[in-house]
Amino acid sequence: MKIRRDSNRAFASRKIKAWLIISGFIICAILLKSGNLIISYTSSDRYCMSCHIHPTADQTWKLSTHYNNNSGSITHCVECHLPPEGHGYLYAKAKHGVKDVYGYYFKDSSKINWERKKLLEVAKGFVYEKSCLECHENLFPVMLSVDGSNAHLFYTTSNDPLNCINCHLNVGHFDRNVIHTHDKNFGVTVTKDITIYTEAAKVDRFENFTEMIPGSGVSFNMIAIPGGTFNMGSPNDEPLRDQDEGPVRQVAVSGFWMAETEVTWDEYLAFFRATGSQGRTEGQLVNKKNVDAISGPTPPWGAPDQGWGKGSHPAITMTWYAANVYCQWLSKVTGKKYRLPTEAEWEYACRGGTSTPYFFEGNPEDFSSEGFIKKLFRPDTAKITSRIIYSLNSSSRTEEPSFVKANPFGLKNMSGNVDEFCLDYYSADAFKADTVELINPKGPPRGQERVIRGGSFKSDAKDVRSAARDFTRTKAWLVTDPQMPKSIWWYSDCIDVGFRVVCEADSTIK
């Protein structure tokens, strides 16, 4: 009897178990099914756009070749912005989902810097190369052009990390400013109806003057920077400083003129028109000493001004070499001694007599957006915004000089807007060496890369401090240039470097 009851109970519990298992299966199946539904629902274009309220994203997508094409096929949001299934699809979906939900509920979309999201390095974070290749299986369609074939050969054989969007950045969202070809007409047309200068400015006194480029209608202001001594580098207690900025030492520089602004497109195009060479070989035979036959840049690939406008926007993407040839040419046509500034001259001019992190009062930490907390609460940038073009106020592009106030010497955009080439080779411990010169120092005698200073529209507040140092990255800045040898005139992969000229004051100047 006892046994029987036990077995009864056992039978009952087995029954319950069976029901539990069955219902478990059903629940799982429902969950699985609805999970799939949820995943596919949350992957539709409509769902994406219900939160992604970028002002132009859906219009530019509809204008792009991934929507508006002859074949009539449409590439949907998640087909580019998530990896293909089997390549971390769910993980990426969860990651972006959490980030986007947070952004949607806690961020003010009008304050999000959408322009910045278009930058290549940012776009790489949410455009998946595997997804490109998932659809574009055949990189060599029969009608592919010679340039296209060469570029794809380069892509398939290069040892450098190359992403499809290195070259095809705007295929998903149309950008009318992008030119995807050698721009043989670049800078050829003179847009303004202006008088042509026949003579350069005559200068015999050490004071501000306006230089006029003979043979062009272009002029620019040169500011007389009186010689003096200053503390070069940043003290150990300066917020956000880097090791390569010290130790601080007192450096003397002689007086010189410095251009009020970074070299503008108007100025650079005067040079380009006067010296531009069509073939590549000419350029390579430039004899550095022979200024009688200065051979200038070859036609650039695409639009070096990025479609942001030329005119008084700073000229960008020329190589350090090209900037130097520009100075040689400018010296030749004006009869003066133009060159790039030394690093010491640059920092002396930037500080304009100040020894604080910026040429105005302010703590770098207050303007920086680096760090988790800063990302949550956008810093108050009112003070810096009127003086420096940097990551938080730049719309991720260059601005004209009229946008900012000058520093105490009367120079504009020393900090921010575009990185500026210096003459010196870069060395991280250039300031530490025992042999550091203290009067008109010229930097290390040898090196690989050159110093760039001032930071750019891409930089954090940290990197637009007066003492912040940086350097050229020749290899990375030419990574998608498929030529061998690569261009000596234009960087293919750097859009925020330019330069500023100085003019030497020789003994004839009073």
Added chain:
Amino acid sequence: MMQDINRRKFIGKTALAGIGLAGAGAVLSSCKRKNNDPRILGLPPILNFAPGGQKLRAGLVGAGARGTGAAMNFISSASDLEIIALADVFQDKIDACRERFASFNLPIPAENCFAGFDGYKKLIAIPEVDVVILATPPQFRPDHFLEAVMNNKHVFMEKPVAVDPVGIRSVISTGKKAEAIGLCVVTGTQRRHQEDYIETYKQVINGAIGTITSAKAFWNQDHVWFREREEGWDDMEYMIRNWNNFCWLCGDHILDTHVHNIDVINWFMGKHPEKAIGYGGRHRRVTGDQYDFFSVDFDYGNGVSSHSMCRQIDSCANGTGELIMGTEGYTNCVNTIWDLKGNVKWTFEYPNDEDGNPMNAPKIPPYVQEHMHLVYGIRTGNYVNEAEQTAISTLTAIMGRTAAYTGRLITWDEIFRSDMDLGPSKVEFGPVDMLFEIPVPGTPVII
């Protein structure tokens, strides 16, 4: 067919910078297990005849001696093969070729014969043409190859496949375009189709000489043909009739002939060299702008070099061939393996002829075997495409030539991306405004 498409995808995804299956062979060589499966080793089939099937009609572009020979080789490789069209810059070449075919009772319709620089376009446009045989001077090959592939034709093309890096990149790209749409491409590097070479390669891959430590490749011969200028020939006609002596048309003899040996070394090494230093000079030539001799050190990395030499001067120590040295022996690549003491370890057994005497060559001449491979590929769907492999070997020769012409160290990257584009910008009859300076090493030359 499905299997073949998968195989092609596999190739596409694993091929290292273009060495294709030869690279896979090199990977396999590190395995201890013997492997003789020709498909895995990337080896062409050895056939006594190509299979029958759909009728294949071919057009010949470049109807000179080699072109006519190649066309003959093509039709003798299987049944139901025809030559139905000819194109050549010169009418007299077309006439001679057509007569030759007529003498075998193989008439070629006159309306399918096209003279002039654009004759190839008209030939390729003929819808009935299934296969195009490209046998002009190599200067023109890249354009002809592209035209053929754009018009959906299978291709047999002679080596070398270009004369400069611009042409090489074009051929590699066109090869990939052909692969994407399933067009077969076989090139005239016939050693790769030669049974004795193939069997020797299998021995080497399976460790018969251990790990390869060095190599030698040589093509030293008497002077070759040249033409003096005849009355009535303008600059262009003269150069094309004497094409073998102008670098922009021929690529110099380090490409024209020595590329065969260079190709064998690349094949056995399983890769192309990383850089080259070389010498060369000119003492005996009468016409043109090319060298008489080259001596190039091709550096394959890790201390492995191949000494490449070629010369075209009478009454010298002549001979052609290859030699590859390994840690356990060496081979002449064609039929024999020796151990390090010089004892023969293995030889290829040649078949007997009809009288029962041993022959000194495979039964099917390699010049026919390569066409059998093409027909086999087209008719059975066992896809073949040798464009890239031969482009890589041609570029290896160009790297050697440039090293000799300039005296400089030339790296693979440099030559692969070089802008060098030989020849006039426009190819047409009439005067040609070009300087034909003999290259002098050590003078600044932009490559």
